[in-house]
Amino acid sequence: MKLxxxxxxxxxxxxxxxxxxxxxxxRTPEFSxxxxxxxxxxxxxxxxxxxxxxxxxxxxxxxxxxxTVLNCFGENDKLLVIDGGSxxxxxxxxxxxxxVEHDVIKVPYGKALTREQVWEHDGKGxxxxxxxxxxxxxxxxxxxxxxxxxxxxxxMLFVVDAISSFLADPIDMKAHxxxxxxxxxxxxxxxxxxxxxxxxxxxxxxxxxxxxKAKTMYFDFNSHIENGKRGQxxxxxxxxxxxxxxxxxxYVDEMGLEAKLAHMKKVAEDFRSxxxxxxxxxxxxxxxxxxxxLYFPDGNAYEVYExxxxxxxxxxxxNGGDLAKTVIRVGHLGNHTVEDNIxxxxxxxxxxxx
Amino acid sequence: MKLxxxxxxxxxxxxxxxxxxxxxxxRTPEFSxxxxxxxxxxxxxxxxxxxxxxxxxxxxxxxxxxxTVLNCFGENDKLLVIDGGSxxxxxxxxxxxxxVEHDVIKVPYGKALTREQVWEHDGKGxxxxxxxxxxxxxxxxxxxxxxxxxxxxxxMLFVVDAISSFLADPIDMKAHxxxxxxxxxxxxxxxxxxxxxxxxxxxxxxxxxxxxKAKTMYFDFNSHIENGKRGQxxxxxxxxxxxxxxxxxxYVDEMGLEAKLAHMKKVAEDFRSxxxxxxxxxxxxxxxxxxxxLYFPDGNAYEVYExxxxxxxxxxxxNGGDLAKTVIRVGHLGNHTVEDNIxxxxxxxxxxxx
Numbered sequence: 157m158k159l160x161x162x163x164x165x166x167x168x169x170x171x172x173x174x175x176x177x178x179x180x181x182x183r184t185p186e187f188s189x190x191x192x193x194x195x196x197x198x199x200x201x202x203x204x205x206x207x208x209x210x211x212x213x214x215x216x217x218x219x220x221x222x223x224t225v226l227n228c229f230g231e232n233d234k235l236l237v238i239d240g241g242s243x244x245x246x247x248x249x250x251x252x253x254x255x256v257e258h259d260v261i262k263v264p265y266g267k268a269l270t271r272e273q274v275w276e277h278d279g280k281g282x283x284x285x286x287x288x289x290x291x292x293x294x295x296x297x298x299x300x301x302x303x304x305x306x307x308x309x310x311x312m313l314f315v316v317d318a319i320s321s322f323l324a325d326p327i328d329m330k331a332h333x334x335x336x337x338x339x340x341x342x343x344x345x346x347x348x349x350x351x352x353x354x355x356x357x358x359x360x361x362x363x364x365x366x367x368x369k370a371k372t373m374y375f376d377f378n379s380h381i382e383n384g385k386r387g388q389x390x391x392x393x394x395x396x397x398x399x400x401x402x403x404x405x406x407y408v409d410e411m412g413l414e415a416k417l418a419h420m421k422k423v424a425e426d427f428r429s430x431x432x433x434x435x436x437x438x439x440x441x442x443x444x445x446x447x448x449x450l451y452f453p454d455g456n457a458y459e460v461y462e463x464x465x466x467x468x469x470x471x472x473x474x475n476g477g478d479l480a481k482t483v484i485r486v487g488h489l490g491n492h493t494v495e496d497n498i499x500x501x502x503x504x505x506x507x508x509x510x
Numbered sequence: 511m512k513l514x515x516x517x518x519x520x521x522x523x524x525x526x527x528x529x530x531x532x533x534x535x536x537r538t539p540e541f542s543x544x545x546x547x548x549x550x551x552x553x554x555x556x557x558x559x560x561x562x563x564x565x566x567x568x569x570x571x572x573x574x575x576x577x578t579v580l581n582c583f584g585e586n587d588k589l590l591v592i593d594g595g596s597x598x599x600x601x602x603x604x605x606x607x608x609x610v611e612h613d614v615i616k617v618p619y620g621k622a623l624t625r626e627q628v629w630e631h632d633g634k635g636x637x638x639x640x641x642x643x644x645x646x647x648x649x650x651x652x653x654x655x656x657x658x659x660x661x662x663x664x665x666m667l668f669v670v671d672a673i674s675s676f677l678a679d680p681i682d683m684k685a686h687x688x689x690x691x692x693x694x695x696x697x698x699x700x701x702x703x704x705x706x707x708x709x710x711x712x713x714x715x716x717x718x719x720x721x722x723k724a725k726t727m728y729f730d731f732n733s734h735i736e737n738g739k740r741g742q743x744x745x746x747x748x749x750x751x752x753x754x755x756x757x758x759x760x761y762v763d764e765m766g767l768e769a770k771l772a773h774m775k776k777v778a779e780d781f782r783s784x785x786x787x788x789x790x791x792x793x794x795x796x797x798x799x800x801x802x803x804l805y806f807p808d809g810n811a812y813e814v815y816e817x818x819x820x821x822x823x824x825x826x827x828x829n830g831g832d833l834a835k836t837v838i839r840v841g842h843l844g845n846h847t848v849e850d851n852i853x854x855x856x857x858x859x860x861x862x863x864x
Contacts, residue, residue: 157532157534159532159534159535161535164532164533164534164535164536164749166532167532167533172530172531172532173530175526175529175530175750176526176527176529176530177526178511178513178518178520178521178526179518179521179696179703180511180513180518180825181513181515181518181825181827182518183828184819214568214569214570214573214704215568215569215573215728216568216728216745216746216747217745217746218727218728218744218745219568219569219728219745222726222727222728246727249727250727253723253725253726253727254725340746342533342746348533348748348750348751349533349568349746349747349748349749350568350704350705350748350750350751351704369607371607371608371725372576372607373572373576373600373603373604374569374570374572374573374576390572391571391572391573392517392570392694392696392703393570393703394702394704394748395518395702396529396702396703396704397702397704465538471534471535473535474537
């Protein structure tokens with residue numbers, strides 16, 4: 157089996173070495189040390205500032221998105237949401253559910269988000285911006301520098317869901333002025349699903365979280381941050397995933413963030429460079445190193461997904477709805493090399509030749 | 511290492527065989543089959559009715575408790591909460607946070623919940639009762655037949671958090687008229703933490719959930735139940751845990767529920783029968799098969815916990831707060847036999863003799 161999916165992704169053998177062991181009891185100083193080491197390494201890899209806060213949540217990425225809105229925004233806010241696919245749209249739905257005023261910037265399918273679209277909202281009293289920096293449903297990587305500049309000039313809080321982009325594309329909380337960074341275990345960290353992380357800026361914490369009562373017990377950032385001081389969580393965490401996270405963060409840290417990102421870039425660009433002769437094409441908008449969306453002019457995308465799955469035990473990521481026939485996404489996250497690209501391109505040629 | 515803790519607990523080798531494998535892509539008919547089999551076996555083991563609904567949540571037990579209150583109750587309710595320890599108290603706090611009117615029945619530490627305490631609230635317009643049927647912080651097993659009778663005569667919805675009691679004590683959704691049953695992966699199922707399950711009665715679903723909009727996206731039971739029809743979840747689930755769950759449910763089902771409960775009862779009673787000569791004593795209230803709370807008359811409970819941990823790599827469950835010095839809890843959940851009891855009792859004698 158080989159996964160070119162977007163979570164779970166192809167895992168590393170070192171993770172299985174941890175997963176196959178008894179999960180320890182966790183209300184101990186030893187486990188606290190593991191959590192605190194994860195916190196330190198996550199802050200380093202995310203370019204976080206010293207007073208930034210790390211929250212470990214046992215939930216999917218959507219849970220972490222909702223937790224962030226619930227804890228950080230309320231009835232006095234007016235937010236801007238980049239809605240260029242199903243994940244951006246989800247941020248808008250979350251604001252809707254919790255009665256947080258918001259406007260959306262719709263990015264039409266196949267088009268890049270432009271500076272003009274964003275600047276139209278300049279000076280209009282928005283208090284925060286919510287974006288899935290790699291809109292995983294389309295693979296579009298939005299311009300983080302442009303969005304960062306816009307937030308800074310408007311004094312807005314900048315919330316970046318980097319679920320598929322963290323450790324795949326360059327993201328730096330300090331340099332980009334990010335106030336909440338969200339990601340999950342099953343993407344570039346290549347662990348099993350079930351753990352999500354939110355890193356809050358010192359500003360977000362002091363202005364929006366500290367001393368406030370959020371309308372949630374499970375997702376209450378204050379109790380997480382309070383327990384986090386001693387390396388614990390208010391409720392039983394995904395203990396096994398936290399041990400796997402410690403190991404993966406050590407691995408990435410030893411490799412170095414630059415080397416990790418360079419590898420991701422190499423694999424993604426290598427894959428895209430091999431498409432000649434397949435008949436498959438790329439979109440025009442900027443792409444994340446996490447995923448390559450491929451256009452199938454003959455409308456046989458879903459059939460190709462199924463053939464790869466059934467005949468070769470190789471999984472690419474199908475699309476739903478209108479795009480099911482014309483687009484599949486090839487994930488590059490996790491344990492991937494150029495050799496995997498060569499294999500997959502060969503399979504595409506074989507299957508499309510049939 | 512040997513765990514007599516209350517989650518994570520001592521796991522089975524068969525679980526490690528699954529945990530050490532690549533986590534598969536899950537938006538497939540094959541994974542749907544796994545989820546649907548889990549649903550079928552869970553309903554069977556819980557004594558659920560055919561139209562009961564199973565919700566798989568990626569969260570801790572507290573998340574599932576909060577999700578149940580959020581989806582099933584609101585401003586027209588008046589709930590009764592059994593508060594006999596930190597978990598019962600948590601239900602009251604959740605009602606507080608979400609503005610659900612409620613009264614608590616306080617069970618003083620060391621005392622059994624009485625029929626009189628409950629019947630005082632008879633005929634007073636309560637719409638539901640929330641209970642942690644084994645209050646895990648004290649090990650008290652409340653009388654489910656008595657609470658069930660009270661709910662039936664008052665037409666109340668009966669919410670049973672059976673987090674440590676499911677597959678340890680007899681619980682039958684139909685016989686006990688349970689409207690929501692809550693439990694998690696890291697207790698008697700002996701899996702890693704990170705997956706919680708809520709089973710709703712047909713009545714709870716049609717009266718309280720169907721067609722209603724809960725103020726939550728992540729915990730919205732309607733979207734879970736809708737996706738559940740095809741064996742899927744609205745958001746990325748704890749895929750690895752669901753494979754482990756399938757395996758564990760098959761194991762328990764092959765053994766038979768009666769045999770599983772008889773084994774749990776045997777291990778718990780055997781442990782309690784061996785305390786003579788240790789100087790340790792049991793509380794007077796009824797106990798769950800999940801856990802034995804032990805009273806240390808010399809006030810050295812926490813020291814014993816630490817000695818067992820440091821010198822023998824054996825973990826019992828310490829208490830916090832006022833009870834830290836006088837009480838520890840010995841968990842029997844997971845892969846335990848009478849031999850483990852003999853070993854632990856020997857260690858107690860050795861350590862207490864020092």
